[in-house]
Amino acid sequence: MALKRVVPHAVLMAYVAVVLFPFVFVLFSSLKGSNVEIATDPFGIPKSWRFENYAEAWVKAKIGVYFFNSVYLSLASALAAALLAAATAFAIVRMRFPRVGRGIYQTVLIGMFIPGNVLFIAQYILVMNLGVLNTHWALFLPYTAGALPLGVLLLAAFMKSLPGELEEAAIMDGLSSAGLFVKIVLPLTLPALVTVFIVNFLGAWNEYLLANFFISKDALRTLPTGMVGFRDAFRTNYALICTGIVYSVAPVLLLYAFLQKQIIEGMTVGSVKG
Amino acid sequence: MRTALTSPVAYALFVLPTILLYGLFFLYPMLSSSFYAFTDWNGLDDYRFVGFDNFLRALQDERFHKAILNNLAFIGFSVFVQIPVIVLMAMLISSVKRLQRFYKTAVFVPSILSTSVIGILWGFLYEPEMGPVNRLLGVFGIEPIYWLADPRWALLSVLIANAWQWMGFYIVLVLAAILAIPKELHEAAVVDGANGWQRALSITVPLIMPLISVVVMLSIAGGMRVVDIVLVMTKGGPVGATEVMASYMVNEAMGIDPNYGFGTAIALIIFAFALLLTSLYQMTFGRRMEGGWF
Numbered sequence: 001m002a003l004k005r006v007v008p009h010a011v012l013m014a015y016v017a018v019v020l021f022p023f024v025f026v027l028f029s030s031l032k033g034s035n036v037e038i039a040t041d042p043f044g045i046p047k048s049w050r051f052e053n054y055a056e057a058w059v060k061a062k063i064g065v066y067f068f069n070s071v072y073l074s075l076a077s078a079l080a081a082a083l084l085a086a087a088t089a090f091a092i093v094r095m096r097f098p099r100v101g102r103g104i105y106q107t108v109l110i111g112m113f114i115p116g117n118v119l120f121i122a123q124y125i126l127v128m129n130l131g132v133l134n135t136h137w138a139l140f141l142p143y144t145a146g147a148l149p150l151g152v153l154l155l156a157a158f159m160k161s162l163p164g165e166l167e168e169a170a171i172m173d174g175l176s177s178a179g180l181f182v183k184i185v186l187p188l189t190l191p192a193l194v195t196v197f198i199v200n201f202l203g204a205w206n207e208y209l210l211a212n213f214f215i216s217k218d219a220l221r222t223l224p225t226g227m228v229g230f231r232d233a234f235r236t237n238y239a240l241i242c243t244g245i246v247y248s249v250a251p252v253l254l255l256y257a258f259l260q261k262q263i264i265e266g267m268t269v270g271s272v273k274g
Numbered sequence: 275m276r277t278a279l280t281s282p283v284a285y286a287l288f289v290l291p292t293i294l295l296y297g298l299f300f301l302y303p304m305l306s307s308s309f310y311a312f313t314d315w316n317g318l319d320d321y322r323f324v325g326f327d328n329f330l331r332a333l334q335d336e337r338f339h340k341a342i343l344n345n346l347a348f349i350g351f352s353v354f355v356q357i358p359v360i361v362l363m364a365m366l367i368s369s370v371k372r373l374q375r376f377y378k379t380a381v382f383v384p385s386i387l388s389t390s391v392i393g394i395l396w397g398f399l400y401e402p403e404m405g406p407v408n409r410l411l412g413v414f415g416i417e418p419i420y421w422l423a424d425p426r427w428a429l430l431s432v433l434i435a436n437a438w439q440w441m442g443f444y445i446v447l448v449l450a451a452i453l454a455i456p457k458e459l460h461e462a463a464v465v466d467g468a469n470g471w472q473r474a475l476s477i478t479v480p481l482i483m484p485l486i487s488v489v490v491m492l493s494i495a496g497g498m499r500v501v502d503i504v505l506v507m508t509k510g511g512p513v514g515a516t517e518v519m520a521s522y523m524v525n526e527a528m529g530i531d532p533n534y535g536f537g538t539a540i541a542l543i544i545f546a547f548a549l550l551l552t553s554l555y556q557m558t559f560g561r562r563m564e565g566g567w568f
Contacts, residue, residue, distance in 0.1 A: 008366040039404030091288035121537040122303030145299035177284035206388035208502045224390035
């Protein structure tokens with residue numbers, strides 16, 4: 001009986017160890033003095049904790065620049081997409097144009113069935129024609145657009161479930177449609193908005209393909225592409241590369257520590273509905 | 275009184291930004307792809323129509339055949355290697371009381387990370403001289419393996435890194451379905467004298483089949499789409515050993531000698547393959563598993 005209880009934990013602990021080991025390894029390596037120390041003792045704790053590596057990587061690798069670019073692009077496009085999707089969901093679900101609404105809803109949902117990289121080259125040409133290649137608009141616009149289908153889907157479902165009496169009362173009070181949307185509907189939709197925002201944010205934060213080809217100026221790079229460039233430039237300095245990995249992983253893990261419930265829910269719901 | 279909800283102007287203001295952005299970045303690229311795919315446009319010079327030449331060129335290129343096979347390897351690996359492990363792990367997590375939340379939170383972690391960081395991370399783990407994978411194997415007397423540089427090992431190495439990234443995500447998905455099964459079913463089976471294995475096979479597995487079917491669909495879609503991890507870890511090499519359709523597209527169309535016509539043709543082929551595989555699956559296995567999910 002005791003064995004029966006131990007076996008599942010033993011198997012699960014082994015799996016968790018495989019999942020978490022790379023993180024521990026990278027964290028230790030980032031604090032080691034040299035490749036030799038990593039090579040001779042890959043699994044051990046660093047002999048002397050070289051925190052200077054972090055300052056060095058921040059400056060040498062311009063991680064600060066990539067980091068800032070990623071933060072503000074992800075925030076901006078996640079917020080823009082959440083608000084635009086909310087406005088659209090409000091109009092098609094709550095306003096009195098059901099037939100137009102259904103048409104828009106279905107058209108937007110087609111987007112969920114088109115694999116992203118199928119549109120990649122056509123989007124590249126589009127961005128080039130718009131004259132925004134090599135600016136942050138080249139990422140902001142497709143990131144925002146790409147997040148719309150799922151956002152509209154989730155928010156429309158959520159808004160459908162809101163009671164109708166609320167807005168009746170609000171209209172009696174003389175609120176316009178914009179007032180109704182901002183003062184009544186948005187606050188009530190907040191839980192779903194947070195989920196949509198997080199999914200959008202992680203999507204933009206982690207995006208690689210567009211970021212790699214639509215931006216070639218180093219100062220405009222985001223973390224995923226900046227990190228790859230950094231790796232290719234410092235191929236031989238493993239401690240420094242590991243420092244870079246820690247920098248790009250830490251904020252996401254921190255976010256995850258506080259918002260794991262919303263993150264897990266947002267990502268899984270999104271995938272299954274799509 | 276109801277003008278707030280019936281004003282066409284307000285309606286237009288609410289939906290227009292979305293429609294514009296969506297039209298510009300989804301519908302228009304879809305249409306323009308279908309146009310460019312029949313030309314030889316390279317982004318600079320005038321283009322001319324080449325009929326189905328682009329499609330034929332791709333479908334006759336052995337490197338593209340290799341890429342298609344590699345996409346199928348991604349799907350096969352997900353379905354036949356990952357899914358059994360995913361279901362097993364989800365069942366184990368659902369069976370324990372203590373630490374259940376910890377397991378769920380921990381296994382999910384890799385799926386929130388960027389694929390490019392995971393590619394870099396695993397490239398480091400696979401490093402031939404001092405990477406921990408070879409160091410560990412060295413303990414058992416195994417000579418260093420050049421995981422990403424050796425065509426015999428490169429694809430498997432990328433498949434494992436990819437599995438490491440996504441398995442936890444699916445474990446959590448399957449776990450939610452298992453935990454949603456009414457407790458009474460298991461209790462009744464216990465009364466009937468069924469042991470743990472019997473209950474797992476005759477209650478849990480049939481009841482989560484609809485979700486497993488969804489996971490298979492997602493694996494097919496994911497296997498068709500995969501590209502980031504390949505570009506970051508191997509760029510499709512060595513000698514095409516890890517090339518997938520999308521990396522082939524990127525390498526052919528966006529290289530030093532760009533060919534957007536050819537690239538968009540490949541994009542449409544990828545799209546057609548994805549549709550074909552998903553509908554094939556739906557018509558054969560998928561339908562049988564459709565259950566009362568949602």
